[in-house]
Every structure is written in structure tokens, then in C-alpha cells.
Amino acid sequence: MMSKMKAILLSIGDELILGQTVDTNAAWLSQRCAALGVKVIEHATIGDDLNLIAATLRRVGGNCDVILASGGLGPTDDDLTRHALAEVLGVELEFNKSAMSRIQAFYDLLKRPMPEANHIQAMIPVGCEVMENTCGTAPGISARIGRAQAFFMPGVPREMFVMFTKCIEQRLQNAGGNVLVTRVLHTCGAGESNIAEMLGDMMVRGRNPLVNSTAQQGLVSLRINAQAPTELAAREMIAPVETALRNRLGKLVFGADEETLSSVVVERLMEMKASLATAESCTGGWIARELTDIAGVSAVYLGGWVVYNNQAKVRDLNVDATVLNQEGAVSxxxxxxxAENACKRAGADYAIGVTGIAGPTGGTTQKPVGTVYIAIAGGGSTQVERFIFPGDRDGVRRRTVNYALNLLRLRLIE
Amino acid sequence: MMSKMKAILLSIGDELILGQTVDTNAAWLSQRCAALGVKVIEHATIGDDLNLIAATLRRVGGNCDVILASGGLGPTDDDLTRHALAEVLGVELEFNKSAMSRIQAFYDLLKRPMPEANHIQAMIPVGCEVMENTCGTAPGISARIGRAQAFFMPGVPREMFVMFTKCIEQRLQNAGGNVLVTRVLHTCGAGESNIAEMLGDMMVRGRNPLVNSTAQQGLVSLRINAQAPTELAAREMIAPVETALRNRLGKLVFGADEETLSSVVVERLMEMKASLATAESCTGGWIARELTDIAGVSAVYLGGWVVYNNQAKVRDLNVDATVLNQEGAVSxxxxxxxAENACKRAGADYAIGVTGIAGPTGGTTQKPVGTVYIAIAGGGSTQVERFIFPGDRDGVRRRTVNYALNLLRLRLIE
Incomplete structure (x- = not known):
């Protein structure tokens, strides 16, 4: 087997380095490279600075086989990629007639006159190859830099996607390397390090498939990354690892890939032909929103109450005013x-009830900010759990949403 | 004037280099650096590879004054940033007792035992400084590499934001060079190209302050970017431009910087000492969630109903069943x-009522997917507007939330 091709991605633009635009091109290109078996070893972002672009091209040209660059090919003064490339290659820019006629054709199609400024886009460093842009004016450029084949694409995501797919992807195929296929398992209910302990040797580095984890707001996701000559072979390697992970983690695993807590809860309710209602205080409608993100949820979700103040709790859900006064709203x-009264009033099989102190104020010694009670009613019993969640208002609310949906999920698979 | 401090951002993680996660940390850090007058010259992303992390640290340590790194400080085997740093510094990792006790305290708060794996997070390269993590377990680390001061932060965005703000920002202040100050004005009610037409020459490039725009889901934001030796001077340059923009755009402008539609609506209600209720069908609690994002909202927001099916509309909000049958729920x-019955039932001064077809199914010729009715009741009258929003389920819902809050805002400032 040939040695695996290594790629470096280069994103060029002041708007990126100033943080005014989040770079989505790099993630997109990384995924495509992984699918082609090309290993991305670095992604560098730099501004519209001639010397810095040139220095970076010289550096990365010695460290990889493929450079995939985007940005800096526009018609304005701050688009300097083609000048930097010419400098690195030690050549001049020359007028390319066929590139010019394609730019002209683009404006003809729009029935607009071509601005003078676009002429610069037909200036190509001597000896370089031109890649056609079918979605915009900036032609792409390909050249050899050091040991790398470099491809320069426009920064506009759609133009870049199409140019990569039409002009570059095929040249990277059969690059000799393996394809990378990833399967993601999502868990709720244990921390990242608890999961690492449970998995032990399964997360050892250097394996194929390799298992790693990411965590956010009470959810830990495990990625199974398999490298193999074909996608089918990679999937066959993933299957037993997925089974082993699921066996070790049991009910902690709630879904895979695109699945979310709300999507699996809704799916399970549909299977059971069971209905759900919600009564939210501190989450203020967030649980309802998560559920109604799912198309078709109206078959199982009957609706909910955002009982943000005590009057609403008493008026709409018949919460006992004496209990409210004695125990407090967060109890x-x-x-x-x-939960129980939402069930009754909506005529639902199950209901979620949550009340808590999201902060930043309202905490006491007994009930600090982050104190949350989550109740799941239905199936003849009610379970209430108390939590003290870390983080700010947003973090407490987000964790409450995740834990509430997870408690309901566990109830539904009992 | 001191020469301007140069920074390189480093994002570490396989999930980034594989394109499985879009890196938002870099854009956030770039913006903060710009505001501090620190010039970001490069942003590099690399995977969880010990040798590559070490080589990159050596390279960038010679090219800048500040390294802001995030990622690779977790408790698992693929978190290698601290090992790479120790290698670059030529020192061992040593157990840091106070870091350990903070990690322990984090688990105590959650009432969970600390897993063995987290011990590694208290291992700090000899001679390095520890930065406290108030939102998670991974402590940050600061060290000198070459001519650069390097700061290593967790990759979890929230943990990174808080650590940067608490432990690093102050050390980068007075770094010399022009500062870039950005003021953002947010608008709702006109498209991006309409706004560009209204502003004309005010958006010409190369100006200082420079005005540019971004658009999403019915909101258009205008950034006024000013460069000047001091923040005060930049703000003085921004003020007249902001006034001119506000004069041209009038009520389209709803807020600035961190303000959101929900925050300005809540603030206005507080000023007026007026109360609000919500009744949501297609948005399923999303408007309530946006409102309850705002701390202190309980002073004005009385609560809401997620009346996702017809029974709930009739039972909780007394919608006329005959009208429901004849006109349909989306009418x-x-x-x-x-809106009117939510007002009455909650005893609120104002209420929002929304009903629509978010899709992907449920559309008809007369009422295609995206058809939404938004009603604002209160102040003696009710206004109902019909919209047909473009986009998928998520886009239709998000636009509905924005337009509903905006209609209420316009009513409140009449």
C-alpha cells in the first residue's frame, strides 16, 4: 500500500483572522479529505498579508503532499493570494485569455457589465494551471510548491465546494491511503472521565478503530474512527466496536450520529403510542422547544405549560398554594x-415537571444557584430527582433540559 | 507607541482536524484580541498528536509574543497538550496539589466521586503557572515558549471563554498598537440588500470606521469597525457613524452589541412596568425560552402555553372550536x-400568539409550509400579521420567533 497522502489546509482572509467570520470551509474540506483517505495534518488561517501568505506557502510546501487553500482570489485590493503565489514561484502574473472570457461570460449571464476590477482575476502566475469556477468569477489556480501540489480556491463556501468537487476531488482519489469512517455514540448520565474509566483499554490511542470522546453540558459523545481501504471495510470494523461500547455503557448510550435526546424520546413515544406533556418553570419552554424541533412530534406531544411564576403554577396546574409557600417554588x-398535574390536565401518559434556580440570583444556602428538581410522572408513579448543576444561567438551563429528557428516556425504556 | 503585540492561536483536537467540529473558539479569541489591540497573525489547528503539538509550539514560539492555545487538556489518553508542553520545555510533569483540590471540589459540588482519570489534569509541567477553571475540571497552564507567553486553555468553549476573561485578558491589555473597536447594530424587518441600498456610500470599503453587514434568519447586523490608538478615540469615531446609521434605519434598529430581540423587549416591558404572556403553537416554546434566557425576566413575564394540538388550544386558551374547524388551526x-385569551387568562398587559406550518409536511396550496400568523394583543387592540417564511423547519421556526418578538417590540415603542 502506498504511503498515505498528507494535506495542509490554508484559509486566507482578514475576516477570518479578525474573527468576524467563522471558518466553515476547513471543517468541510477535512471531512472530504477523511472520506478520500487523505490525512489532514494541519489547518492554518492567515490574513490578507502578502509576505505572510508567501512565508506560509513556503513552510507548508515542505511539510505535506497537498495544500488546499481558500480565499484571497477576489477582485479587490486586499486579495493577495495570486501575488503571493507568484512570489513563491519566482514568476510573474500573466493575463489568461480563457480565464478572462469565462469571467466575462459570468457577467453576461447576469446581464450586468463586468466591473474593471475583475480583470485582475484573469491574471495567473506563469506556468500555473487554471481551475474553472462555475459559481462565481474567481478562477482557481493549481501549482507545485516544494513537494506539495497546491490548489487555490475561492473563499466563498459554495464556490469552493463546487470547485473542489469538480476539479480536485478526483485528483486526490486513490491517494493510496485509507478512508476514514466515523460513527458517533451519544451518552448522558456520566462524566467524560467516568466513561473513560468504564471503557479503559478501549480508548487507548493508536488503535484502529480509534475511540475518542467529547463532552458538553452533561452529554458525552464517543467517536469510533475506523480507517480501511474502503468504506464498507471501515463499517465492518466499526460494528463490533460499537457493540462492545454499547455493552459496557448500557443505558448511558442514548443514540448515534444525528440522533438527539429529543429525537430518541419522541421516537420511543411513537413506538409506545404514548403521549407527553411538559410543565416548565426554570427552563421556560426550552424542553418544549427541543421536542418540537422534531418533525411529526404532534403525534405524541400534547403541549406544555411555561409556569414561570407562582400564580401560573397554581392557576394552570393546580399546584397547592400552601405547599408553594411552605416548601418554596423550587422543591x-x-x-x-x-408533572402529575400536567399529566392529568393534558390527558397525557407521561409528563416532565421542572423547577429550579437558574441564577444568577435567587440562590440560598440550602438551595444554591443551580439547584433543580426534575420530576417524571406516568406509568403509575412519579420520580423526582434533585440536582445541583454547575455553570451560569445558560449552562444550568441547558443541563436541566438534557437531564430531564434523559430521565424521561430512561423511564420509557424501563 | 509600543510595537503591537502579535498573537498566534492554536486549536488542538482530532475532532477539529477531522472536520467533525467547527472551531468557534478561534473566531471568538480573534475578536477579543482585536478589541485588546493584539494582532492575530495566524491560527493553526492540529490534531491530538504529541510530536506535532510539540513541533508547532516550537515553531510559533519563535514567531509571536502570545500563544493562545485551546484543547487537549481533558482527562483521557488522547489529551496530550500538557505532555507536549513538558517536552518542549524539557521538564517533567509534576503533581499540583491545589489544582487537584479544585478538581475534587468540582466533583464534590456535583456529588459525584472523582474518577481516577482526572488525576492527570492536576499534572502540570514543572515551573508552569496554573490558571483556575471555574466551569470545569481542566486547569489552564501558562508558560514561556521561545519569545512568546503561552496560555493553554480547555477546548470546551464555555470553559475557555471564562478562563480567558478571568485569567488572560487583563495580561494582554495595554499591548500597544491600534485597537480595533467594533460596535454592532442589530436590525429586524428588512433584507441585507435593502439595507445596503439604504446605506449606500456608508458601506464603502477602505474607510475607517468601516461598516459591513451580516445576515441570518431575518436579522441583519451592521458592524462599525474603528481603528485608533486608544479605545476612547475609536469610540469617538464610532459615535457619529452610529448616529447616522440609526437616523437612516429608524425603527429597523432594535439593539446594539450583546442586545437581543428578547433582551430589548424585556427591558422595555420593565420600563413600562407591563407584563407579558405567550401562546405558541408552531414555535413550541421557543419564544418563551428566548424570553427566559434573560435573568430577571420573572418581573414581567407571567408565563406561557405551548398549545401544540387543537385540544390544548380549546382547553387552555378557550379557542373557539367552531372557528378551529372552519378556519383551521393556522389562521x-x-x-x-x-393572543387575546392568553392576555386575559394570565392577566397580562400584552401577549404573543403564534400558529403556523413549520413543515416539512402539512402545507397546502392556500397555506404552504412556512405560513405563519403572529398576533400581538394588548393596549386595547390586537394586530395579526400573516407571513410565508422561507427555509426548513428550523428556519421557519427561528424566523417566527424573531418576527414575533420584533412585532411586540414595535408595539411597545409606538
Whole structure:
């Protein structure tokens, strides 16, 4: 087997280095490279600076086989990629007639006169290859730099995607390397390091498939990355690892790939032909929003109450005013009554009730900011759990949403 | 004037280099650096590879004054940033007792035992400084590499934001060079090209301050970027441009910088001492969630109903069943009754009622997917507007949330 081709991605533009635009091109190119078996070893972002672009091209030209650059090919004064490339190659820019006629054709199609400024886009360093842009005016350029074949594409995502697909992808195929296929398992209910402990040797580095993890707001996702000559072979390698992970983690795993807590909860309710209602205080409609993200949810979700103040809790969900006064709105019996009465009032099989202190104010010694009660009613019983979540208002609310949906999920698969 | 401090950003993680996660940390850090007058000259992303991390640290340590790195400080085997740093510095990792006790305290708060794996997070290269993580377990690390001061932060965006703000920002202040100050004005109600037409010459490039725009889901934001030796001087340059923009755009402008539609609506309600309720069908709690994002909203927001099916509309908000049958749930009178009856039932001064077809199914010739009715009740009258929003389920819902909050805003400033 040939040695694996290594690529470096280069994103060029002041708007990127100033943070005014989030670079999505690099992630897109990385995924395409992975699918082609090309290993991306670095992604560098630099501004519209002639010397810096040239220095970076010289550096990376010695470190990889393929450079995939985007940006800096526009018609304005701050688009300097073609000048930097000419400098690195030690050649002049020359007028390319066929590139010019394609730019002209683009404007003809729009029935607009071509601005004078676009002439610069037909200036190509001597000896370089031109790649056609079918979605915009800037032609792409390909050249040899050091040991690398470099491809310069426009920075506009759509133009870049199409140029990569039409002009470059095929040249990277059969690059000798393996394809990388990734399967993601999502968990809720244990921290990242707890999961690492449970998995132990399964997360050792250097394996193929390789298992690694990422965490956010109470969710830990495990990625199984398999490298193999074909996608089918990679999937065959993933299958037993996925089974082993699921066996070790059991009910912690709630879904895979695009699945979310709300999508699996809704799917399970549909299988059971069971219905759901929600009663939210501190999350203020967020759980309802997550559920209604799922198309077709109306078959199982009957609706909910955002009972943000005490009057609403009493008026709409019949929470006992005496209990409210004695125990406080953030308490076990209030969460319980919210869930049980939401069930009754909506005629639902299950209901979620949540009440808590999202902060930043409102905390006490007994009930600090982050104190949350989550109740799941239905199937003849009600379960209420108390949590103290870390983080700010947004973090507490987000974790509450995740944990509430997860408690419901666990109830539904009992 | 001191020469301007140069920074290189480093994002570390296989999930980034594989394109599985879009890196938002770099854009965030770039913006903060710009505001501090620190010039970001490069942003490099690399995978969890010990040798590559070490080689990159050596390279960039010679090219800049500040390294801002994120990622690779987790508790698992693929978190190698601290090992790479130790290698570059030529020192060992040593156990840091106070870092350990903070990690322990984090688990105590969660009432969970600390897994063995987290011990590695208290291992710090000899001679390095520890930066406290108040949102997670991974402590940050600071060290001198070449001529650069390097700061290593967790990759989890929230943990990184807080650590940068608490431990690093102050050390980068007074770094010399022009500062870039950006003021953002947010608008709702006109498209990006309409706004560009209204502004004309004010958006010409190469100016200082420079005005540019970004658009998403019915909101267009205008950035006024000013460069000057001091923040004060930059703000003085921005002020007249902001006034001119506001004069041209009038009520289209709803806020600036961190303000959101929900924050300005809540603020206005507080000024007016007026209260609000919500009744949502297609947005399923999203408007309520946006409102309850705002700390202190309980002073004005009385709560809401997620009336996702017809029974809930009739039962909770007294929508006329005959009208529902004759006109359909997505209709002018149903939106009107939702808002008016939410007002009455909650005893609120104002209420929002929304009903629509978010898709992907449910559309008809008369009422295609994207058809939405938004009603604002209060102040003695009810206004109902019909829209047909473009986009998928998520886009239709998001636009509905924005337009509903904007219609309420316009009502409140009448």
C-alpha cells in the first residue's frame, strides 16, 4: 500500500483572522479529505498579508503532499493570494485569455457589465494551471510548491465546494491511503472521565478503530474512527466496536450520529403510542422547544405549560398554594405536582415537571444557584430527582433540559 | 507607541482536524484580541498528536509574543497538550496539589466521586503557572515558549471563554498598537440588500470606521469597525457613524452589541412596568425560552402555553372550536384568540400568539409550509400579521420567533 497522502489546509482572509467570520470551509474540506483517505495534518488561517501568505506557502510546501487553500482570489485590493503565489514561484502574473472570457461570460449571464476590477482575476502566475469556477468569477489556480501540489480556491463556501468537487476531488482519489469512517455514540448520565474509566483499554490511542470522546453540558459523545481501504471495510470494523461500547455503557448510550435526546424520546413515544406533556418553570419552554424541533412530534406531544411564576403554577396546574409557600417554588413536592398535574390536565401518559434556580440570583444556602428538581410522572408513579448543576444561567438551563429528557428516556425504556 | 503585540492561536483536537467540529473558539479569541489591540497573525489547528503539538509550539514560539492555545487538556489518553508542553520545555510533569483540590471540589459540588482519570489534569509541567477553571475540571497552564507567553486553555468553549476573561485578558491589555473597536447594530424587518441600498456610500470599503453587514434568519447586523490608538478615540469615531446609521434605519434598529430581540423587549416591558404572556403553537416554546434566557425576566413575564394540538388550544386558551374547524388551526382568528385569551387568562398587559406550518409536511396550496400568523394583543387592540417564511423547519421556526418578538417590540415603542 502506498504511503498515505498528507494535506495542509490554508484559509486566507482578514475576516477570518479578525474573527468576524467563522471558518466553515476547513471543517468541510477535512471531512472530504477523511472520506478520500487523505490525512489532514494541519489547518492554518492567515490574513490578507502578502509576505505572510508567501512565508506560509513556503513552510507548508515542505511539510505535506497537498495544500488546499481558500480565499484571497477576489477582485479587490486586499486579495493577495495570486501575488503571493507568484512570489513563491519566482514568476510573474500573466493575463489568461480563457480565464478572462469565462469571467466575462459570468457577467453576461447576469446581464450586468463586468466591473474593471475583475480583470485582475484573469491574471495567473506563469506556468500555473487554471481551475474553472462555475459559481462565481474567481478562477482557481493549481501549482507545485516544494513537494506539495497546491490548489487555490475561492473563499466563498459554495464556490469552493463546487470547485473542489469538480476539479480536485478526483485528483486526490486513490491517494493510496485509507478512508476514514466515523460513527458517533451519544451518552448522558456520566462524566467524560467516568466513561473513560468504564471503557479503559478501549480508548487507548493508536488503535484502529480509534475511540475518542467529547463532552458538553452533561452529554458525552464517543467517536469510533475506523480507517480501511474502503468504506464498507471501515463499517465492518466499526460494528463490533460499537457493540462492545454499547455493552459496557448500557443505558448511558442514548443514540448515534444525528440522533438527539429529543429525537430518541419522541421516537420511543411513537413506538409506545404514548403521549407527553411538559410543565416548565426554570427552563421556560426550552424542553418544549427541543421536542418540537422534531418533525411529526404532534403525534405524541400534547403541549406544555411555561409556569414561570407562582400564580401560573397554581392557576394552570393546580399546584397547592400552601405547599408553594411552605416548601418554596423550587422543591420536591412542587416538581412532583407540576408533572402529575400536567399529566392529568393534558390527558397525557407521561409528563416532565421542572423547577429550579437558574441564577444568577435567587440562590440560598440550602438551595444554591443551580439547584433543580426534575420530576417524571406516568406509568403509575412519579420520580423526582434533585440536582445541583454547575455553570451560569445558560449552562444550568441547558443541563436541566438534557437531564430531564434523559430521565424521561430512561423511564420509557424501563 | 509600543510595537503591537502579535498573537498566534492554536486549536488542538482530532475532532477539529477531522472536520467533525467547527472551531468557534478561534473566531471568538480573534475578536477579543482585536478589541485588546493584539494582532492575530495566524491560527493553526492540529490534531491530538504529541510530536506535532510539540513541533508547532516550537515553531510559533519563535514567531509571536502570545500563544493562545485551546484543547487537549481533558482527562483521557488522547489529551496530550500538557505532555507536549513538558517536552518542549524539557521538564517533567509534576503533581499540583491545589489544582487537584479544585478538581475534587468540582466533583464534590456535583456529588459525584472523582474518577481516577482526572488525576492527570492536576499534572502540570514543572515551573508552569496554573490558571483556575471555574466551569470545569481542566486547569489552564501558562508558560514561556521561545519569545512568546503561552496560555493553554480547555477546548470546551464555555470553559475557555471564562478562563480567558478571568485569567488572560487583563495580561494582554495595554499591548500597544491600534485597537480595533467594533460596535454592532442589530436590525429586524428588512433584507441585507435593502439595507445596503439604504446605506449606500456608508458601506464603502477602505474607510475607517468601516461598516459591513451580516445576515441570518431575518436579522441583519451592521458592524462599525474603528481603528485608533486608544479605545476612547475609536469610540469617538464610532459615535457619529452610529448616529447616522440609526437616523437612516429608524425603527429597523432594535439593539446594539450583546442586545437581543428578547433582551430589548424585556427591558422595555420593565420600563413600562407591563407584563407579558405567550401562546405558541408552531414555535413550541421557543419564544418563551428566548424570553427566559434573560435573568430577571420573572418581573414581567407571567408565563406561557405551548398549545401544540387543537385540544390544548380549546382547553387552555378557550379557542373557539367552531372557528378551529372552519378556519383551521393556522389562521388569522386562531392567532388572534390565542393572543387575546392568553392576555386575559394570565392577566397580562400584552401577549404573543403564534400558529403556523413549520413543515416539512402539512402545507397546502392556500397555506404552504412556512405560513405563519403572529398576533400581538394588548393596549386595547390586537394586530395579526400573516407571513410565508422561507427555509426548513428550523428556519421557519427561528424566523417566527424573531418576527414575533420584533412585532411586540414595535408595539411597545409606538
Amino acid at each position: 420536591e413536592p412542587v416538581a412532583r405536582q407540576l | 388569522e382568528p386562531v392567532a388572534r384568540q390565542l
